[in-house]
Amino acid sequence: MDGRAAENVERASLGLALLLYDNPVSGNCYKVRLLLAHLGLPYERRTMDVVDRSNRREVLGELNPALRVPTLVLDDGRPLAESGAIIWYLGDGTRFVPDDAYERAQVLQWMFFEQYDHEPAIAVARFWLAYSGRPEEFADRLPERIAAGERALTAMDRHLDGRRFLVGDALTLADIALFAYTHVAHEGGFDLEPYPAVRSWVADVAAEPGHVPIDA
Amino acid sequence: MDGRAAENVERASLGLALLLYDNPVSGNCYKVRLLLAHLGLPYERRTMDVVDRSNRREVLGELNPALRVPTLVLDDGRPLAESGAIIWYLGDGTRFVPDDAYERAQVLQWMFFEQYDHEPAIAVARFWLAYSGRPEEFADRLPERIAAGERALTAMDRHLDGRRFLVGDALTLADIALFAYTHVAHEGGFDLEPYPAVRSWVADVAAEPGHVPIDA
Numbered sequence: 001m002d003g004r005a006a007e008n009v010e011r012a013s014l015g016l017a018l019l020l021y022d023n024p025v026s027g028n029c030y031k032v033r034l035l036l037a038h039l040g041l042p043y044e045r046r047t048m049d050v051v052d053r054s055n056r057r058e059v060l061g062e063l064n065p066a067l068r069v070p071t072l073v074l075d076d077g078r079p080l081a082e083s084g085a086i087i088w089y090l091g092d093g094t095r096f097v098p099d100d101a102y103e104r105a106q107v108l109q110w111m112f113f114e115q116y117d118h119e120p121a122i123a124v125a126r127f128w129l130a131y132s133g134r135p136e137e138f139a140d141r142l143p144e145r146i147a148a149g150e151r152a153l154t155a156m157d158r159h160l161d162g163r164r165f166l167v168g169d170a171l172t173l174a175d176i177a178l179f180a181y182t183h184v185a186h187e188g189g190f191d192l193e194p195y196p197a198v199r200s201w202v203a204d205v206a207a208e209p210g211h212v213p214i215d216a
Numbered sequence: 217m218d219g220r221a222a223e224n225v226e227r228a229s230l231g232l233a234l235l236l237y238d239n240p241v242s243g244n245c246y247k248v249r250l251l252l253a254h255l256g257l258p259y260e261r262r263t264m265d266v267v268d269r270s271n272r273r274e275v276l277g278e279l280n281p282a283l284r285v286p287t288l289v290l291d292d293g294r295p296l297a298e299s300g301a302i303i304w305y306l307g308d309g310t311r312f313v314p315d316d317a318y319e320r321a322q323v324l325q326w327m328f329f330e331q332y333d334h335e336p337a338i339a340v341a342r343f344w345l346a347y348s349g350r351p352e353e354f355a356d357r358l359p360e361r362i363a364a365g366e367r368a369l370t371a372m373d374r375h376l377d378g379r380r381f382l383v384g385d386a387l388t389l390a391d392i393a394l395f396a397y398t399h400v401a402h403e404g405g406f407d408l409e410p411y412p413a414v415r416s417w418v419a420d421v422a423a424e425p426g427h428v429p430i431d432a
Contacts, residue, residue, distance in 0.1 A: 066333055074318075080325060081325050084324060088321055089317060102290075112300045112331055115331055116298070158281065
């Protein structure tokens, strides 16, 4: 039995079949933790630094081509990367992914929107301002990200006006994916006051049974 | 019958159940066109300008929260946005999406990697240099995108070394998604010579029966 196999047996004996390479302040990691909490699945967390990335190749080199967190390792040692792919793997077949083909595609639409339009603006501005330790280095690039984040929040607000959740009438992976950085957007310098439908949705997602905060 | 319903009836009578808001040089649109060609599905194309975006709100405002192409309208008028969500909707249940849950998640992993790491580097550099009409305006920001694109190509090359396709042993949506901008990366100033596994994969994807080029 090699090292990883022995480790898997030990984790399984503790009821920890899933291993999450994680960072406590990363919204991308929080998506996975929030879904795991809703699903009641036990897992082990291993914290990776998001500022000092010097050990990424060594730790994640064989697990994640992009060398990022979150990275999930299944009970048989197989790795999975990208927050969207991880939550789809864990969530498909549960109440967080609809059965209808069009609604499934709408969930993915919002998850791709999050990774392409929302995260690169709101998560990046938040990292620069609140977690990088050197916000002054990014000051000249911040306005572009703020403008892009405001466009993303405007798109969400238009869609959520008159709706309780992003797709259908219940919480899905789309809400979990977009809640992660929206609810901490103020740390990136965003004011949610102009987006009443977004604020109402944030409150509704946080009030769902099984919800856990980002710092749980 | 309102205007859109009448239009849908007319399109259906022509065998054009699907309407694609498209741009001929957009790799994101090409992903959809390439999959539709493999699937043998007829559709109507409506070209949107990718430089002059002044009519986006008017045309796409009720169809796509991000006001981008591709946007697909189904035969019943329901819209779908984000290239990844569109090709998942069209491809799930066909040979381009595996049945196995882990392989399905791997396909999504590469599709999210494409939208987060690959497209914002390679597609953006290509747009700036070859299609924006004002490449000099972006010259100072180009090196960062080139470096990011080279990291994405390196990640692909490491993974493809010893593999014919990105997931499993046949063409999937992951290959279609990543082929779109990789095979025209030279237009963004990228040289594929240092990535032999990527070059071999590009040739294999283009040699698949049913393949169509980006300018078809």
